[in-house]
Each structure stands twice: as structure tokens, then as C-alpha cells.
Amino acid sequence: xxxxxxxxxxxxxxxxxxxxxxxxxxxxxxxxxxxxxxxxxxxxxxxxxxxxxxxxxxxxxxxxxxxxxxxxxxxxxxxxxxxxxxxxxxxxxxxxxxxxxxxxxxxxxxxxxxxxxxxxxxxxxxxxxxxxxxxxxxxxxxxxxxxxxxxxxxxxxxxxxxxxxxxxxxxxxxxxxxxxxxxxxxxxxxxxxxxxxxxxxxxxxxxxxxxxxxxxxxxxxxxxxxxxxxxxxxxxxxxxxxxxxxxxxxxxxxxxxxxxxxxxxxxxxxxxxxxxxxxxxxxxxxxxxxxxxxxxxxxxxxxxxxxxxxxxxxxxxxx
Numbered sequence: 001x002x003x004x005x006x007x008x009x010x011x012x013x014x015x016x017x018x019x020x021x022x023x024x025x026x027x028x029x030x031x032x033x034x035x036x037x038x039x040x041x042x043x044x045x046x047x048x049x050x051x052x053x054x055x056x057x058x059x060x061x062x063x064x065x066x067x068x069x070x071x072x073x074x075x076x077x078x079x080x081x082x083x084x085x086x087x088x089x090x091x092x093x094x095x096x097x098x099x100x101x102x103x104x105x106x107x108x109x110x111x112x113x114x115x116x117x118x119x120x121x122x123x124x125x126x127x128x129x130x131x132x133x134x135x136x137x138x139x140x141x142x143x144x145x146x147x148x149x150x151x152x153x154x155x156x157x158x159x160x161x162x163x164x165x166x167x168x169x170x171x172x173x174x175x176x177x178x179x180x181x182x183x184x185x186x187x188x189x190x191x192x193x194x195x196x197x198x199x200x201x202x203x204x205x206x207x208x209x210x211x212x213x214x215x216x217x218x219x220x221x222x223x224x225x226x227x228x229x230x231x232x233x234x235x236x237x238x239x240x241x242x243x244x245x246x247x248x249x250x251x252x253x254x255x256x257x258x259x260x261x262x263x264x265x266x267x268x269x270x271x272x273x274x275x276x277x278x279x280x281x282x283x284x285x286x287x288x289x290x291x292x293x294x295x296x297x298x299x300x301x302x303x304x305x306x307x308x309x310x311x312x313x314x315x316x317x318x319x
């Protein structure tokens with residue numbers, strides 16, 4: 001039986017990955033911080049099947065102890081804040097956890113169990129200032145903002161440990177990926193929850209920003225399969241994980257409202273406070289390498305994803 005340790009197991013990606021690995025017959029450990037505010041909602045259906053270990057990416061000794069307890073063959077680092085605007089309010093915490101935390105974890109692996117296969121969750125935000133469309137594994141790293149800076153550092157330090165210390169360290173440069181488990185602070189979930197509330201009579205309007213903004217949106221359940229596939233290869237590598245397709249916020253909204261039989265034009269208003277600075281170049285991933293080497297491809301289409309999220313929020317709002 002293979003053993004895996006997942007940091008960020010209570011998050012969207014961590015919960016889907018834990019389910020996926022359990023189905024593969026893994027013994028799964030999850031790293032969680034000692035906090036009275038931890039939300040186990042996303043893993044409640046599997047909580048009795050995983051073993052949770054207290055630890056923190058800010059605490060080197062706790063990471064070493066977590067590795068000693070779990071003795072994992074694979075480590076997936078999915079921890080850290082993922083909501084980009086929040087990093088503006090917490091730049092130092094973002095740098096510590098998202099950036100330096102990865103160094104602590106890699107160093108713990110190097111000194112404790114260097115044969116571990118390691119996955120680092122990189123992000124399309126490391127390309128925020130690029131002029132290339134679409135982006136691939138050879139696109140120069142060019143971040144913008146605290147979250148992107150921290151992720152770029154984590155990206156480079158993972159490459160360093162791969163090349164210098166010969167660790168089996170993989171990088172997955174993931175584009176936007178959503179699900180019913182996404183927080184409501186993220187736009188697609190804000191839309192699906194807002195649509196459900198309007199349909200249930202709990203709200204009358206949905207305030208949004210730029211309806212013409214476009215994103216490469218995929219399904220989180222698909223993305224975690226790519227993470228696992230990377231660690232099953234003969235050598236560590238870097239892969240872009242995305243759909244290769246851009247969809248506008250307007251398209252997202254239209255699909256969501258159509259699903260419940262409503263016209264979004266009667267319910268959606270734009271509010272300047274929700275407009276954000278858009279990248280000069282659209283972020284869209286070229287995942288041809290993942291398709292060729294891993295045999296991976298996104299399985300859930302964009303309309304299917306949106307409808308899945310609205311359906312889940314209709315159920316949640318009916319309670």
C-alpha cells in the first residue's frame with residue numbers, strides 16, 4: 001500500500017486528491033494546522049479514512065515530524081492561501097507560507113527521506129506579465145503581485161531541489177480550476193451560489209465586475225488526476241495543466257442562469273468595486289505536453305462544470 005501526505009487536505013484540491021488516492025488504495029495522511037477555525041467540511045465524507053497530522057509550513061520541525069510519522073512515498077503540497085486578492089492584505093504571510101514554506105518542506109524531505117516523490121502546486125499567476133499566448137512550460141516566469149511572487153519563488157526553489165539535490169520534485173502549473181467545493185469568494189462559486197439564492201427567492205440580484213473578462217476554467221477533480229500522474233512517471237518534470245480554452249464571465253453567467261430557467265439580464269448588475277486589474281495578456285494554458293506524456297486531458301466541459309456547481313448550490317440553499 002502506497003502512502004501519501006497531502007498538505008492543504010481540507011482545501012478544494014486537497015479534498016479531491018484525498019478521495020482520488022483513497023480510491024487508488026493509498027493510505028492518506030493530511031497535514032493540518034493547530035487552529036480552532038479549521039473547516040473540515042470538504043473532507044467530512046472521508047475524514048474517518050484519512051489520518052490527520054498537525055503541522056505548519058511555517059514550522060520546520062513540525063514538517064520533519066509529519067514525515068517521520070507518515071513515512072510517505074509521495075508528498076503533495078497544496079497548502080497556502082489561493083485567493084489572489086487576499087495576498088494583497090497579507091503579503092508577509094503569503095511570502096512565508098506560499099514561498100518559504102515550500103523551502104522548509106523540500107529541506108525536510110531532503111534531510112529526512114530524500115526518495116519521496118514531491119508535487120508542488122504552481123499556478124498560472126507566475127505568467128501574469130507574459131506576452132505569450134497560450135503559455136506552456138517554456139514560457140518565462142513573469143509574476144505580478146505578492147501571490148505570483150511567492151509562487152514564482154516556490155517554483156524556482158522546487159526546480160533547484162530537483163536539479164541540485166536530485167529530488168523527485170514535480171511542478172504542476174495549474175490554471176483556474178473550480179468545483180462545488182470552491183469558496184464563495186471565488187467568482188465561479190459566487191455566481192453559482194448567487195444563482196441558487198435568486199432561484200430560491202433568497203436574493204434578487206447578483207453584483208459582478210467585468211463580464212467580458214476571460215479565464216481558462218477547468219474542473220478541480222480533473223486537475224488532481226494530473227497531479228498524481230506526474231508522480232507516477234520515471235523522472236520528475238514540469239507540466240502546464242489547463243483546458244486551453246478561454247470563457248468569459250458573461251458566458252459563465254449565462255450558462256448558470258439558463259440552467260435554472262432565468263435570464264441573467266434581469267438579475268445581474270455590474271459594480272465598479274468588483275472590477276479587478278486584468279492581465280494585459282490572457283492566461284490560457286497549452287497542456288499538450290501533459291496530454292502527450294501523461295495521457296491527461298480535461299474530462300468535464302465548462303458548461304458541465306457550471307451546471308454541476310449550480311446544482312450543488314441549489315441543494316445547499318434548499319436546506
